[in-house]
Amino acid sequence: MPEQFNVGIIGLGVMGQRMLARLDGHARLRATQVWDDDPQAVARTLTAYPQLTAAANADALISAPGLHSLYIATPPAPHMTLSNRAFDAGLAVFCEKPLTVDFDAARLTIERIAREGQRAAVNFSLASSPGLAALQAAWREQPEGLLGQAQALRIELAFAAWPRPWQAAAGAWLSQRAEGGFTREVLSHFVFVLQRVMGPAAVRSSRPVYPPDGRGAESGLSAEMTAGGIPVSVAAGVGGDADDFNRMTLRGSLGEIELRDWFGVCRRRHGEVWDKLGDAAELRTRGQVDQLTQWVALIEGRPHGLPDFAEALAVQQTIEALLAGA
Ligand SMILES: NC(=O)c1ccc[n+]([C@@H]2O[C@H](COP(=O)([O-])OP(=O)(O)OC[C@H]3O[C@@H](n4cnc5c(N)ncnc54)[C@H](O)[C@@H]3O)[C@@H](O)[C@H]2O)c1
CATH class of the missing domain: 3.30.360.10 (Dihydrodipicolinate Reductase; domain 2)
Known part of the structure; x- marks a missing residue:
């Protein structure tokens, strides 16, 4: 297992920015690739984090060499499609809640995860x-x-x-x-x-x-x-x-x-x-540190407490x- 895992982020709005801030300086998780379909969101992100690479589109991000995990921080509609593309590429997926409002797509995705042993979790911060x-x-x-x-x-x-x-x-x-x-x-x-x-x-x-x-x-x-x-x-x-x-x-x-x-x-x-x-603020910080520890466990295929x-x-x-x- 590598010491550091490379993370791609799709969706650079409020949550994407919060996650970038949390990942900044983390010992095991390193944001490397980003994509948002709003070019201004990409530009703002690169100004704040010039070390990141902006992908040409979602597919290019997902297939970027050396990537280990995808964090999805878009609104719910694309969550299932992006998750499945990431599974195709062998990535561990950490997806924002709500999972989706398309229950049929969710059921098919859940069946696939079970069948193929894919690594996937949803970010309920509590x-x-x-x-x-x-x-x-x-x-x-x-x-x-x-x-x-x-x-x-x-x-x-x-x-x-x-x-x-x-x-x-x-x-x-x-x-x-x-x-x-x-x-x-x-x-x-x-x-x-x-x-x-x-x-x-x-x-x-x-x-x-x-x-x-x-x-x-x-x-x-x-x-x-x-x-x-x-x-x-x-x-x-x-x-x-x-x-x-x-x-x-x-x-x-x-x-x-x-x-x-x-x-x-x-x-x-x-x-x-x-x-x-x-x-409450100190408990929040503890929770957020623990969340990233659990994400590492997800990527490594070890037991974790993420939903x-x-x-x-x-x-x-x-x-x-x-x-x-x-
Ligand atoms: N876990 C939490 O505590 C928490 C808190 C707030 C929001 N959320 C969740 O995070 C997700 C994002 O929320 P937000 O507040 O950051 O929203 P936001 O509107 O601030 O940001 C969403 C971003 O996704 C981009 N986007 C939309 N569709 C896209 C696509 N198909 N491909 C690429 N980029 C796309 C938008 O351009 C925008 O920059 C939602 O599912 C929301 O429910 C979770």
Whole structure:
């Protein structure tokens, strides 16, 4: 195995830039090739990272000699096509969520991955978070431990505006119903956590609120599901003062565990704060470092904790059921 793995990046918007910054100086992963179908995005990237090579197109990037892995940070529509081309070239694929909104293409891709032993994972950032590990431990310890017996889970999201300010430069797709919206963009991370810890979720009822133009993404969503034998409620919407409020609370007969502000964790026993695992920003950094470690394991064909395409499709099926309303 080489000491360093060469990574190609397709999609140089908000997430592509974030990943380039994370990879910068990493001991095992080195971004080498980039491509975006917006020439300005390519030009901006080369100004910031002159050591990178811009490919002539997606196929040229994927077939570049010496490449080991492809990171896909485009909007969802091309995810399956690009993944399959990368498998053809023998690359390990790390793809952004949402996996896709084309379930048939996803199923065919998942069958191929299983048949050919392809290496593929999806970037749900909470997969490498201390909060997920704490939630899994609390769930396993039932009916002892922090929770006692789990009783209910609640997910709350609120955004002063959608898209959020840091996404101002992202494409129009983010605010449109076909591929965007906060249910796919944000709720999916928490549904991933929910399903990894508690198993498949069943949507009992869902009330998305859409703007009258028929094109805009949802402005609100309230829903009830069940997972792991307990009720799960969702209250999400555009409103309030916070740019990005998120909180996921698992309540039990003795205590509760709360994930908030993405990476923050608070555990309470009998209503009293038992502990906080640490500062949310520091936990985020730990999670991001761990994510790259897991990516290396994926490339090397070793066990890792990143979600595979089947797990990501299961998340997306729940998300699309919520968006369809029930
Ligand atoms: N894991 C996370 O925490 C997280 C956070 C934000 C966004 N995302 C996901 O990352 C992906 C990208 O989101 P973003 O916010 O960076 O969007 P963005 O609009 O900022 O960037 C997307 C880029 O992809 C390019 N692009 C579109 N189609 C392409 C194609 N066929 N070939 C090459 N380039 C193409 C666009 O020109 C643009 O530069 C989405 O799937 C989004 O859901 C994940």
